[in-house]
Amino acid sequence: MFAAIWIILLSFYWLSSCAIDRDDPLLVDLPNGKLRGRDNIFYYSYESLPYAEPPIGELRFEAPQPYKQKWTDTFNATQPPVTCMQWNQFIFGDNKLAGDEDCLTVSVYKPKNGSRSSFPVVAHMHGGAFMFGEARQNGHENMMREGNLILVKIGYRLGPLGFASTGDANLPGNFGLKDQRLALLWIKQNIASFGGEPENILVIGHSAGGASVHLQTLREDFSKVARAAISIAGNAVDPWVIQRSARERAFELGRIVGCGQASDSVTLKKCLKSKSASEIVSAVRSFLVFSYVPFTPFGPVVEPPDAPEAFITQHPIDIIKSGKFAQVPWAVSYNTEDGCYNAAVLLEKQASNGRELMVDLNDRWFDWAPYLLFYRDSMSTIKEMDDYSRELRQEYMGDRRFSAESYWDLQRLFTDVLFKNGTKLSLDLYRKHGKSPVYAFVYDNPANTGVGQFLAKRTDVHFGTCHGDEYFLIFENLARGPKMRSDEEIISRNFLNMLNAFVLSDNGTMTYGNCVFQDNIGGIQPQLLSITRDGCENLQLQL
Structure with missing residues (x-):
């Protein structure tokens, strides 16, 4: 799918060259239509822009589909991004449910800097143990005051809605990672419309966001969407990233929400699609031993080779050893x-x-x-x-x-x-x-x-x-x-x-x-x- 998306995106690329209305910088033209952002004194914002069809109904537990709708009216890009549905550790009390299932958007923040006609781009993936967090949890005013970079924040599916997996082609998992990938493709195609430089994109994330960034770089075609990457306090080989008992956990999820003893993944997936998103996400509490431990009961998995639109089919360690990953500058930290x-x-x-x-x-x-x-x-x-x-x-x-x-x-x-x-x-x-x-x-x-x-x-x-x-x-x-x-x-x-x-x-x-x-390449220590x-x-x- 990603190769096909890439061709489609390139076919629209010419639209970007004159997408900004010079008389009204809040008005931007995209292939979907016009949108209007907000003036925030020293920067512009264009928030809650959909990059995928809503992952609800029959699109739940499926790879994201590119957003195809056309806007007849000017799209209102002044609304803050929606929180993806989650069981949030940082909400005190017994009920930690927050967010909505329809949440696959990006938000663009552009500094006012009269000395520049275009800006390098930072694509941001939030952290939260793959279970919680949101695009707006980390601010952007420090970056906007510096006035040198356009920032794009990415929302992606979390917890069981983003990562439930039976380990086979019917429910392969990694939907949140596939969301991130589609969002990066959207940024590559559309960011020039906002004054961004599509050839100068840096992807950055912290904690699970850092691990997400690293996982994205393990796809060889990542070099087509970004120039460099930084993983802060999280990378793909940390022990909490790749889940090893995802199949058992998925069937237990089904049992908890009333799917009975589903014997196969097709039956389980059909039943899970019939349940409310809040039921599914609230079931997270049953996987916690105490407090919010383990902090990642649902997360990335190694998908089977026959999984449609698989994100990764080998463990990150094996991918790195094979040398078949994107050769882009990468930084990691703790x-x-x-x-x-x-x-x-x-x-x-x-x-x-x-x-x-x-x-x-x-x-x-x-x-x-x-x-x-x-x-x-x-x-x-x-x-x-x-x-x-x-x-x-x-x-x-x-x-x-x-x-x-x-x-x-x-x-x-x-x-x-x-x-x-x-x-x-x-x-x-x-x-x-x-x-x-x-x-x-x-x-x-x-x-x-x-x-x-x-x-x-x-x-x-x-x-x-x-x-x-x-x-x-x-x-x-x-x-x-x-x-x-x-x-x-x-x-x-x-x-x-x-x-x-x-x-x-x-x-x-x-x-x-x-x-x-x-x-560190080729170094002894x-x-x-x-x-x-x-x-x-x-x-x-x-x-």
Whole structure:
């Protein structure tokens, strides 16, 4: 399908050259018709533009179909993007249901800069563990004030609606990834209509958004839609990305919503299509062991070779080893305490006894660790799983008990297993099998407040440089508060300049401030740039 879409998109490309009304920059011409955006003082916005037919009814659990409708009236592009239906971890209370099923849109943000006639483009994929999140959760005003880049935010299906899979051709999964892919094709074809440069597109994401970006680059034809990519605090080889027991989970989903003991995927899919979206998404609560653990009960899968319009049919590690992926400059990163995202919730004090949840780990470690650290489905036997749980606890905790005093050791374990080790592995694979530049950085500069405090519901704990602390300096987020320190303002500007220079570089060079990233292709030891409040320096990453 994607090859056919590409031909169709190219056939419309000529329309882009004169799509902006010079007398009224809020009015834009697309193949679907005219649209009108909003003037936001120092930037223009064009929001909630559909790139796919609504994935409802018979199009639920199917690959997205390109949006074909024609607008007879001027399309109102001033409405904020709709949240895709989800079970959102960041909603307090028992009912975490939010959003709508009809949500496949992109939103374009263009700075006012009279010195430029066109702009490089940043395509943004939000995070949220493939389960929740939305295009508007991260802001765009920092980027718009710099005035050098057009930003496009992508909405895509999440949770069971985006990733339920029976592992066969009838319900192959990865619908959310296919949404992202179609959105990138839409951007490639249409962004010139907004003053964007279709030859200069950078794709960026954080956490599950970063893993999504990496997965997109593992398709060889990604180089036709983007010039470079950045995966921040998430990549395709992290252990929480590729799901291994998706088939069992899909049939359990059917049982929960009233499909009975469906014996085959055709029957299951037909039944699931007959249920309400809210029933399906609310069933997520039944897959959580406690709190929001595991944080990714539904996510990307390896599809069977006979799946129609398959996104990937090999594990990411095998794809990289084959060398059959897009040869575009790519950067990957982690934070020194990224594991706070998964660990901080264990510091929340229980209403029943005022005790931190992590104290219960002393008795429940062998039950909970495989879910917390995503090896429940990768071990052959319970003994193998228990042995690994025991090894991890001994390595990071020794004979110490789980408590608030030993929290940092637990957080370090989570950082290594869920984020740092995957970064090291991806760099090692690329230096052996890649051809285009591959870069890495580690960020170490704690925000005053962030995700850790939010999830732990506490302000008396220092979490270090937590998940999102660097990303929210590019795309502002309420989790860290509206104001930046003076050092963060400098770092934010350096990051934004880094994006602009990276997408425009003729040879894929990447810089931050006065530091030049070291390319890892063919290197003996992985290299990464350490970014702190005091500056930056290149370091070797020990394997």
